[in-house]
Amino acid sequence: MGRYVLRRLLQFIPVLLGTMFLLHYLQTVSIQINGNPITALFGDRQPPPQTLAAITTAFGLDDPCLQQTGNPCLGMFLDRMSGYTQGDFGVDFNRQPITRLIADAAPVTVRLTIIAVLFESLVGILAGVVAGIRKNGFADNFIRLSTTLVISVPVFVLGVLVQIGSGLYVGVWLRDNGAPEWLSAAFSVTYQTDHPWASLLVPGVVLGAFSLGFIARLTRTSLIETLRADYVRTARAKGLSRRRVVGIHALRNSLIPVVTYIGIDLGALMGGALVTEGIFNIPGVGGLVFGSVAAGETPVIIAVVTMLTLVFLLASLLVDVLYAVLDPRIRYE
Amino acid sequence: MSELATAATAGHTERSGSLWADAWRELYRNPVFVVASVVVLIVMSWAVFPTLWTSTGTDGGTCELVDSRLGPSSEHIFGTTFQGCDMYSHVINGARPSIIIAVLVTLATTLIGVALGVIAGFYGGWLDTVLSRITDVFLGLPFLLGALVFLALLGEQNIWTVSAVLVVLSWPPITRIMRGSVIQVKALDYVEAARALGASNMSIIFRHILPNSIAPVIVLATLYLGGFVSAEATLTFLGVGLQIPEISWGITVAQGQDYAIAGYPHLLIFPCAALIITVLAFIVMGDAMRDALDPRGR
Numbered sequence: 001m002g003r004y005v006l007r008r009l010l011q012f013i014p015v016l017l018g019t020m021f022l023l024h025y026l027q028t029v030s031i032q033i034n035g036n037p038i039t040a041l042f043g044d045r046q047p048p049p050q051t052l053a054a055i056t057t058a059f060g061l062d063d064p065c066l067q068q069t070g071n072p073c074l075g076m077f078l079d080r081m082s083g084y085t086q087g088d089f090g091v092d093f094n095r096q097p098i099t100r101l102i103a104d105a106a107p108v109t110v111r112l113t114i115i116a117v118l119f120e121s122l123v124g125i126l127a128g129v130v131a132g133i134r135k136n137g138f139a140d141n142f143i144r145l146s147t148t149l150v151i152s153v154p155v156f157v158l159g160v161l162v163q164i165g166s167g168l169y170v171g172v173w174l175r176d177n178g179a180p181e182w183l184s185a186a187f188s189v190t191y192q193t194d195h196p197w198a199s200l201l202v203p204g205v206v207l208g209a210f211s212l213g214f215i216a217r218l219t220r221t222s223l224i225e226t227l228r229a230d231y232v233r234t235a236r237a238k239g240l241s242r243r244r245v246v247g248i249h250a251l252r253n254s255l256i257p258v259v260t261y262i263g264i265d266l267g268a269l270m271g272g273a274l275v276t277e278g279i280f281n282i283p284g285v286g287g288l289v290f291g292s293v294a295a296g297e298t299p300v301i302i303a304v305v306t307m308l309t310l311v312f313l314l315a316s317l318l319v320d321v322l323y324a325v326l327d328p329r330i331r332y333e
Numbered sequence: 334m335s336e337l338a339t340a341a342t343a344g345h346t347e348r349s350g351s352l353w354a355d356a357w358r359e360l361y362r363n364p365v366f367v368v369a370s371v372v373v374l375i376v377m378s379w380a381v382f383p384t385l386w387t388s389t390g391t392d393g394g395t396c397e398l399v400d401s402r403l404g405p406s407s408e409h410i411f412g413t414t415f416q417g418c419d420m421y422s423h424v425i426n427g428a429r430p431s432i433i434i435a436v437l438v439t440l441a442t443t444l445i446g447v448a449l450g451v452i453a454g455f456y457g458g459w460l461d462t463v464l465s466r467i468t469d470v471f472l473g474l475p476f477l478l479g480a481l482v483f484l485a486l487l488g489e490q491n492i493w494t495v496s497a498v499l500v501v502l503s504w505p506p507i508t509r510i511m512r513g514s515v516i517q518v519k520a521l522d523y524v525e526a527a528r529a530l531g532a533s534n535m536s537i538i539f540r541h542i543l544p545n546s547i548a549p550v551i552v553l554a555t556l557y558l559g560g561f562v563s564a565e566a567t568l569t570f571l572g573v574g575l576q577i578p579e580i581s582w583g584i585t586v587a588q589g590q591d592y593a594i595a596g597y598p599h600l601l602i603f604p605c606a607a608l609i610i611t612v613l614a615f616i617v618m619g620d621a622m623r624d625a626l627d628p629r630g631r
Binding site for chain 2 (some may be wrong): 014018026033163167274275287296301322
């Protein structure tokens with residue numbers, strides 16, 4: 001196992017640098033083709049050239065290589081990487097450190113993601129187990145049908161529909177019938193700072209819905225396969241109760257791919273969080289990206305996406321290492 | 334797999350009982366697959382021949398602001414949009430960009446993915462190492478986030494740029510799956526036999542490796558079609574996809590969102606339904622194909 005973990009760690013370094021470089025190169029090419037992003041700040045009323053030049057220098061966008069289309073600007077890349085290692089992710093156009101913007105927004109997104117992961121794994125695994133132990137029964141067919149449906153609904157469609165259904169119809173009904181405040185906050189159209197958990201409940205469920213379908217299917221297939229294994233038959237032959245055979249012997253082994261999926265799914269959740277936060281007006285990291293895309297603030301977009309990508313890569317690394325710990329059969333060569 | 338092989342040799346009357354012949358026989362007897370295919374064909378015909386379905390023309394017809402947000406009626410069976418355009422015509426015409434992008438991107442990613450996957454899997458060595466690391470780099474970008482950044486930075490958003498960005502971000506999984514599949518097939522005896530008979534690398538790849546390793550990619554490509562319809566709509570909804578004079582389900586939903594809250598649910602229901610049904614049909618088709626091509630999943 002040690003060798004596998006070491007290999008995985010060594011592979012992580014070029015991938016990390018490569019992904020960072022890809023994002024950097026994208027930004028330089030975009031500046032080389034579309035011109036200085038600072039000019040976009042001012043719209044029709046452009047400042048005098050000296051002011052423009054001064055602002056450009058202040059944001060470190062005065063490198064001559066940005067004039068040469070196709071030049072990868074390796075010098076800028078190295079500067080940026082050394083900045084990242086010191087925790088310097090640059091500033092936005094209001095000269096706010098981007099790290100602070102993210103620090104303000106991250107807790108909201110983390111809460112949203114926790115709700116989504118809890119929802120998708122609890123309900124997903126439960127549905128998968130119910131479907132798996134009664135293969136081809138009514139519950140199985142029902143769960144297969146509904147997971148296919150859930151997978152087919154794009155997050156933003158589910159978001160806008162649920163927002164109207166829960167926020168408008170259920171929410172108004174609850175308020176009219178004197179439901180407690182936290183409950184009507186849970187079914188409101190937007191995020192409410194007074195109820196940091198309750199008002200993220202519905203968006204979290206929307207965010208987790210897509211992966212829920214996959215988790216349920218994965219659990220089902222994996223459980224069905226494990227239930228055929230010899231050791232499960234042995235356990236049954238020994239006279240163990242069905243509950244113990246399924247719960248202890250089969251389920252633990254069939255959850256390995258599910259756990260991996262939940263780890264890898266973090267990337268999809270980040271993209272989904274962007275959509276969900278946009279729809280429900282949640283001031284999280286997704287909202288930050290959304291806002292900076294609308295305002296054309298490329299430094300913020302690049303910095304935030306770089307950070308999110310780092311989180312994603314670290315999570316995948318962790319999952320792969322955990323995978324090797326959980327399942328001793330795994331020895332990739 | 335071995336069950337399939339024995340089943341194939343048992344059924345002498347069927348033409349050589351290849352994996353594909355078996356799969357096809359199972360598919361056209363599967364009512365779910367048939368219904369899904371019919372839905373896909375209908376949506377495709379919206380995209381290719383919208384005038385068959387609506388008389389208002391491909392630009393969505395004339396829009397009268399007086400008619401803004403009318404409910405469904407005999408004149409406008411799905412009601413009208415916020416701009417007073419016919420919603421039915423928007424639903425039909427909205428299929429075109431989604432379908433064009435989905436088909437284009439799926440073809441391109443499959444070609445790139447299969448080519449790179451075969452090269453990496455068949456030749457191995459340093460070529461495999463380099464290609465696999467490049468694949469990892471692109472897989473490192475979360476899909477939607479990556480697409481959003483690419484499109485926001487490109488600054489120009491139309492069918493071609495959206496397609497290009499989706500291709501850049503979605504070839505790695507196909508490459509990976511193809512590589513794994515090729516490595517598996519490469520080790521089989523008939524490849525060894527072909528080599529012993531003096532077959533060249535090219536003929537081994539095209540005659541033996543490709544036909545026997547491409548099944549998982551075909552399944553994934555079908556699922557991808559639905560995924561790209563959904564991705565295009567999502568990016569358009571977020572404002573980095575197709576832009577306004579274009580008619581797209583994502584735009585219709587984005588425009589309807591605010592007014593649906595104000596009590597005009599039909600602004601959302603019809604475009605959302607069209608989108609969901611289209612994606613659902615592709616995914617059901619892909620699932621049925623996977624079941625037919627990979628008997629272990631049953």
